Amino acid sequence: MRRARSLADLVLxxxxxxxxxxxxxxxxxxxxxxxxxxxxxxxxxxxxxxxGAGARTFQLAEPLPPxxxxxxxxxxxxxxxxxxxxxxxxxxxxxxxxxxxxSGSADALGDWIGREAQRQGSREAAVLSLFCxxxxxxxxxxxxxxxxxxxxxxxxARQLPPLYADRVALAATxxxxxxxxxxxxxxxxxxxxxxxxxxxxxxxxxxRRFHSGIDLGIPVGTPVRAAAEGxxxxxSDDRVSGRLVLVDHxxxxxxxxxxNDALLVAPGEVVTRGQVIALSGNSGLSTGPHLHYQxxxxxxxxDPLLFRAARPPQLxxxxxxx
Numbered sequence: 001m002r003r004a005r006s007l008a009d010l011v012l013x014x015x016x017x018x019x020x021x022x023x024x025x026x027x028x029x030x031x032x033x034x035x036x037x038x039x040x041x042x043x044x045x046x047x048x049x050x051x052g053a054g055a056r057t058f059q060l061a062e063p064l065p066p067x068x069x070x071x072x073x074x075x076x077x078x079x080x081x082x083x084x085x086x087x088x089x090x091x092x093x094x095x096x097x098x099x100x101x102x103s104g105s106a107d108a109l110g111d112w113i114g115r116e117a118q119r120q121g122s123r124e125a126a127v128l129s130l131f132c133x134x135x136x137x138x139x140x141x142x143x144x145x146x147x148x149x150x151x152x153x154x155x156x157a158r159q160l161p162p163l164y165a166d167r168v169a170l171a172a173t174x175x176x177x178x179x180x181x182x183x184x185x186x187x188x189x190x191x192x193x194x195x196x197x198x199x200x201x202x203x204x205x206x207x208r209r210f211h212s213g214i215d216l217g218i219p220v221g222t223p224v225r226a227a228a229e230g231x232x233x234x235x236s237d238d239r240v241s242g243r244l245v246l247v248d249h250x251x252x253x254x255x256x257x258x259x260n261d262a263l264l265v266a267p268g269e270v271v272t273r274g275q276v277i278a279l280s281g282n283s284g285l286s287t288g289p290h291l292h293y294q295x296x297x298x299x300x301x302x303d304p305l306l307f308r309a310a311r312p313p314q315l316x317x318x319x320x321x322x
Contacts, residue, residue: 072182076123077110079178080130083170084109098133124153124175131171132164153251175251176297180307183227183249184273186257186293187280191216194290197303212301213256213294220261220289224278226271227255235263241292242284245277255304258292259284 070078084092084104096104099112109130116126120137129137143159144151153175157168195215199208226247233254234246241258245265248254261281271277282289295304 070181073110073114074106075182076113076174076178077106078181079176080109080113080127080174081106082177083174087170095131099130122150124151124156127171127174128153128156128168131167132160136160136164176253179249179251179253180295180297183255183307185308186225186227187216187218187222187291191218197305213292214304215290215292217290218280220281222280223276224257224260224280224291226273226275226277228273230271232265232267232269232271235265235267238284240285242286243278243281247271247277252298254296256294256296258294259286259290
């Protein structure tokens, strides 16, 4: 009996040592040191980032791209250019010719949409006119009873025959991307990315998981600002995301701010660009003070860094925190 207990104690001690070696920051540091000493690869950075989270500011996969402050008009021109690039050269030439444009640059498209928006009363009608033609846009406005502006793109599109479906989809894409390119940034530029967007290995279980936003390392109590004007759709608390705010910016674009210490807005409230909507924290399933900032588009979450600068290059996926 005593021998069995001693054997059990030995097994439990070995399990404790194994857990300390593989599942704690000191063990991860020792594994990293041994890996560097013997020139081997180590999977410990995910574990260190999991425990360090926002506090581990040197866990930076890529530096923040330079911010390109875009006006709503310039951002919408960039969105229209991005949508046009998804079409064939012949279709692109047809759209530009119908609009009387010699260039499909973001500046030229932004200026054209701005003039049309003033003339037709809304940017939705102007973008619809760009991709579907002025006659189709006027027909949709008259059928919807909106006159000069007032109707959403969805309401305008319902008035057009099915043959316009593909062009309406391009107009919707332009509006979505234009809204996303016009977003500001929720934190000071000094906040660093501690866990980027994308798929990475779970630091404890080893399974690969999708990280739907980026983590920005900041102290508790840092003001979190709305990236653009919009309507607060959610201001709540749960075990995973902690205290979170979700702001709807229209055109299928919304931003989410998670793990806050305090929420300063309520559902249904209209917020302005740069308004303080929360104080950052460490609530929910979090391993250190940070803000999880998420950009949601109609097809799902997108990397916010791709819209921080004008046409930035795609950042390599990676990172460590699930």
